Amino acid sequence: MIRYLVRRIVHLAALLAAVSALSFSLVSLSPIDPVDAYIGADVMKVGPEQRAKIAARWGLDKPPLERFTTWAANLVRGDFGISAIYNEPVLTVIGKRFAMSLWLMALAWVFSGLFGFVLGVVAGAFEGGLFDRAVRFYAYLLAGTPTFWLGLLLLLIFSVALRLTPVCCAFPPGVTPEEATVWQRLWHLALPAATLSIVGVSAVILHTRQKMIQALRSDYALFARAQGEDTMGVVRHHALRNVVLPAVTLQFATLGELFGGSILAEQVFSYPGLGQATVEAGLRGDVPLLLGIVLVSAVFVFTGNTVADLLYRVIDPRIGWKGAA
Amino acid sequence: MRAARTVFPGSPGLAGLRLAEALGLGSRRGRWLWAMGICLAVFAAVPVLAWLLGDAGLEPDLLARNQPPSLGHLFGTDSLGRDMLSRTVHGLVLSLRVGLLAAAASSVLALVLGVASASLGRAADGVVSWLVDIFMTVPHMVLLILISFAVGGGARGVVIAVALTHWPALTRVIRAEVLQLRGALYVQTARRFGQGPLAVAATHMLPHLLPQFLIGLILLFPHAILHEAALSFLGVGLSPHTPAVGILLAESMRHLSTGYWWLGILPGAALLALVKCFDILGYNLDRLLDPKTSQE
Numbered sequence: 249m250i251r252y253l254v255r256r257i258v259h260l261a262a263l264l265a266a267v268s269a270l271s272f273s274l275v276s277l278s279p280i281d282p283v284d285a286y287i288g289a290d291v292m293k294v295g296p297e298q299r300a301k302i303a304a305r306w307g308l309d310k311p312p313l314e315r316f317t318t319w320a321a322n323l324v325r326g327d328f329g330i331s332a333i334y335n336e337p338v339l340t341v342i343g344k345r346f347a348m349s350l351w352l353m354a355l356a357w358v359f360s361g362l363f364g365f366v367l368g369v370v371a372g373a374f375e376g377g378l379f380d381r382a383v384r385f386y387a388y389l390l391a392g393t394p395t396f397w398l399g400l401l402l403l404l405i406f407s408v409a410l411r412l413t414p415v416c417c418a419f420p421p422g423v424t425p426e427e428a429t430v431w432q433r434l435w436h437l438a439l440p441a442a443t444l445s446i447v448g449v450s451a452v453i454l455h456t457r458q459k460m461i462q463a464l465r466s467d468y469a470l471f472a473r474a475q476g477e478d479t480m481g482v483v484r485h486h487a488l489r490n491v492v493l494p495a496v497t498l499q500f501a502t503l504g505e506l507f508g509g510s511i512l513a514e515q516v517f518s519y520p521g522l523g524q525a526t527v528e529a530g531l532r533g534d535v536p537l538l539l540g541i542v543l544v545s546a547v548f549v550f551t552g553n554t555v556a557d558l559l560y561r562v563i564d565p566r567i568g569w570k571g572a573a
Numbered sequence: 574m575r576a577a578r579t580v581f582p583g584s585p586g587l588a589g590l591r592l593a594e595a596l597g598l599g600s601r602r603g604r605w606l607w608a609m610g611i612c613l614a615v616f617a618a619v620p621v622l623a624w625l626l627g628d629a630g631l632e633p634d635l636l637a638r639n640q641p642p643s644l645g646h647l648f649g650t651d652s653l654g655r656d657m658l659s660r661t662v663h664g665l666v667l668s669l670r671v672g673l674l675a676a677a678a679s680s681v682l683a684l685v686l687g688v689a690s691a692s693l694g695r696a697a698d699g700v701v702s703w704l705v706d707i708f709m710t711v712p713h714m715v716l717l718i719l720i721s722f723a724v725g726g727g728a729r730g731v732v733i734a735v736a737l738t739h740w741p742a743l744t745r746v747i748r749a750e751v752l753q754l755r756g757a758l759y760v761q762t763a764r765r766f767g768q769g770p771l772a773v774a775a776t777h778m779l780p781h782l783l784p785q786f787l788i789g790l791i792l793l794f795p796h797a798i799l800h801e802a803a804l805s806f807l808g809v810g811l812s813p814h815t816p817a818v819g820i821l822l823a824e825s826m827r828h829l830s831t832g833y834w835w836l837g838i839l840p841g842a843a844l845l846a847l848v849k850c851f852d853i854l855g856y857n858l859d860r861l862l863d864p865k866t867s868q869e
Contacts, residue, residue, distance in 0.1 A: 266703065266707050267710065270707060271711075271719055274723035278724070279725040280726065389849075391852075392795055392848045393845055394799055394802055394803065394806075394841060394845070395803070396803065396806050396822060397822060397841035400825065400826065400829075400841065401838065401841075403829060404834050404837070407829075415829070504709070504710075504712040507715070508715070509714075511718075511807070512714070512806070512807070515806070515807055526714075527807050527808070527809070529718075530718035530722045531807075531809060538718075538722065542715055542716075546711045549711070549712060550710050
């Protein structure tokens, strides 16, 4: 297991190196002039000397290869550069924003996992029944629903028509992040997290349902029935523990989609998380921040995949540690 | 299927059942074909409708502002009096165009990379797996934003970003398929009988690969269309005057509290319907082309 982890870490390092080289060359190709992007609307007021100074401050007067080596060397030391739009070190911005997004993603993750699992188990246990058909239809319909449209729908129903939930942001207006209570935070998280959960639930449902059907058709289920267990007993004592693992693994393996969904949900609900920062960085050409987010999100997804893989190996001894990369 | 159904003569359902049989609705296969036909009709109807509606509804009409859905304006009008149905339909045409372009580009990429990694030896396989790994580790939305920024934003940015990021999953499918085919007995037998690699590929491997490829291609569409809409919604790509569904939804966000619900709900529902049509088409084609299920 130690060897597995070491290999995984080496793999991660190589992957990050490739991702950073690739994304750096991509942003260097961009025809959007970073100086123009930084100056924004004041383009006409800035003279050539000032432009040269800004370029020198950001190191833009040097050739791309030298910029890459400097940037990469700083990365290794843990310095991701300074965000142009927030005027703070990139890691500080990402840290703050990620903490906000983590609340959102964690809530959505737990809810979609729980609901998806329960619905999938029940639907699979009564395959072909009315409940199964309803759940399957629901999962099928939601699999293609645009996250942002669903968010809009919830916003219209619960915030505008029913006035139950806040329209935007992470805290009530006029309250600083430090003053906000946990309840206020959760209150503002309700709709964005619901949006992400409702969309994310369908994959877990379909996967769990499939595994449940498989388990109930297995020889050990047949044997248990022959010994006199009824359906509930087979599900509770035999099928359930075989179905939990795939569901949990799937939840870990789809962190990338959760991250992507949170970008859209945060945009709909003006929630000041990492997703919103990603969009800002892309729109306003904040290259250091954009690159930083690419790397951090890659680590996030990679960690999820590794945990999924690890869970399988720890819980299911048949898989073992050999041949794992 | 047909024998299982007993109908008593003279019962009211008989005529309807005969009609259903005549139309081919009696078998699953017939129903799949019908569903696919309806989906294809929807795809054809969208550009035709856009052509019929013309550009008239896209111009501001200040006398007809913020009207709820009615017979004259099925999807209502926006704050400038533009007809939302026209804008939605034009947006869907744009979605179809982007989807077509992206699916074509991504599927060709997937075909080339998948076949190369399965047949050009270990080095090629390593490189392709590595590329797939990279593209799958960065969240798709982040990648889309990064690429559309790299291309310089705009409509071009959206199209290129969507076209260049949808190949990894299909590449894996094709790679696995080719690997499996290469090991298959009939392929090895054909080779032992002295057929050249090209002949083997054309007569024995292609017929197996083609359905997988076709289904993968169709199932790429929904992803591509939704990602195009998402990028436009975030404001990363198209100009705010283009009628694209993502932009319509982003606009409707600004009128949320006014109660003009139709601005966002109806275009989004239309997009969902379009996406679902591609899904239905893909899954039914899959079941139809799969010999195990095709004759039910």
